[in-house]
Amino acid sequence: MVRVRKRRLGDGTYYYLEHAIREGGKIRKKERYVGRTLPSNMDEIMQDFVHEIYNERWRADIDSIRKNFAKERRVMPKAVREKETRSFAVRFTYDTQKIEGSTLTRREVADLLERGITPKNRPMTDVQEAELHNKLFHRMLGFKGDLTLQLLLDWHWDLFGMTKPDVAGDIRKYRVGITGSKFVPPPPYEVRPILAEMFEWYESNKSRIHPVMLAALVHLRIAAIHPFGDGNGRITRLAMNFILNKNRYPMLDIPYEGRSGYYNSLERAQVGKSGLAFLQWFAKKYIKTYGMYL
Numbered sequence: 260m261v262r263v264r265k266r267r268l269g270d271g272t273y274y275y276l277e278h279a280i281r282e283g284g285k286i287r288k289k290e291r292y293v294g295r296t297l298p299s300n301m302d303e304i305m306q307d308f309v310h311e312i313y314n315e316r317w318r319a320d321i322d323s324i325r326k327n328f329a330k331e332r333r334v335m336p337k338a339v340r341e342k343e344t345r346s347f348a349v350r351f352t353y354d355t356q357k358i359e360g361s362t363l364t365r366r367e368v369a370d371l372l373e374r375g376i377t378p379k380n381r382p383m384t385d386v387q388e389a390e391l392h393n394k395l396f397h398r399m400l401g402f403k404g405d406l407t408l409q410l411l412l413d414w415h416w417d418l419f420g421m422t423k424p425d426v427a428g429d430i431r432k433y434r435v436g437i438t439g440s441k442f443v444p445p446p447p448y449e450v451r452p453i454l455a456e457m458f459e460w461y462e463s464n465k466s467r468i469h470p471v472m473l474a475a476l477v478h479l480r481i482a483a484i485h486p487f488g489d490g491n492g493r494i495t496r497l498a499m500n501f502i503l504n505k506n507r508y509p510m511l512d513i514p515y516e517g518r519s520g521y522y523n524s525l526e527r528a529q530v531g532k533s534g535l536a537f538l539q540w541f542a543k544k545y546i547k548t549y550g551m552y553l
Contacts, residue, residue, distance in 0.1 A: 276308045313472050317542040327552040328509050350512050352392045355496050357515040361385045384422040426488035442529040444485035470506035474499045475541040483529050
């Protein structure tokens with residue numbers, strides 16, 4: 260986690276950003292001096308510091324993954340590429356729905372989406388939301404525009420208009436909690452202003468922040484705002500993969516079986532108000548998932 264440290268030397272007070280990095284069983288501290296008083300643009304300075312850490316530790320591997328992934332896709336027949344995309348869509352739909360409580364098994368989701376076989380004795384809402392998520396995912400891949408608040412609202416309606424019409428496509432006007440988490444999302448009167456601020460940040464930073472880091476931070480920010488009454492996780496993971504795909508990086512599926520590390524890193528980042536905890540988890544997960552391209 261990035262921390263602000265205050266030091267006194269003689270009669271002076273000096274402020275530093277500090278991050279402890281574990282390398283080969285040893286702890287190395289990385290620091291940046293920020294001044295004798297805390298600057299007004301502290302958030303921007305901290306973001307640049309995090310970006311610097313990211314570039315130093317993970318960027319080379321992630322860019323090698325992108326390069327070799329693209330090389331493999333270029334020689335892959337179109338039919339095989341399309342099959343790979345459908346296979347990812349099934350995995351992604353299963354895991355993102357399962358994380359949110361779907362009762363469908365991996366095999367049932369595959370049979371439903373690939374063969375049109377509706378599982379027996381399962382809630383119809385789980386079946387409909389799996390089908391709707393799959394359709395939305397494929398539409399997302401073909402969308403040529405950029406990420407906006409209206410796009411998130413449209414996605415939310417497309418996902419839940421049939422199953423949860425009372426919350427579908429609407430920004431929440433009430434307080435919500437996150438089960439099992441210490442983090443409390445912002446009150447309803449703050450949601451729209453914080454969303455507007457987030458999209459201003461996105462427009463200002465989408466060309467200067469590495470795309471994989473951008474995808475992770477957008478995920479983190481939307482999850483922290485928790486703008487909807489239900490389905491926030493599914494929307495954040497769609498937004499994450501939209502950014503990765505738009506920038507031609509392999510998309511990421513977060514397996515249901517690995518949800519504990521995912522939840523813990525989100526909570527640490529949200530409670531500590533530093534994106535580095537989640538960014539570190541995300542980068543390591545990304546490199547491990549696509550290690551075959553290194």
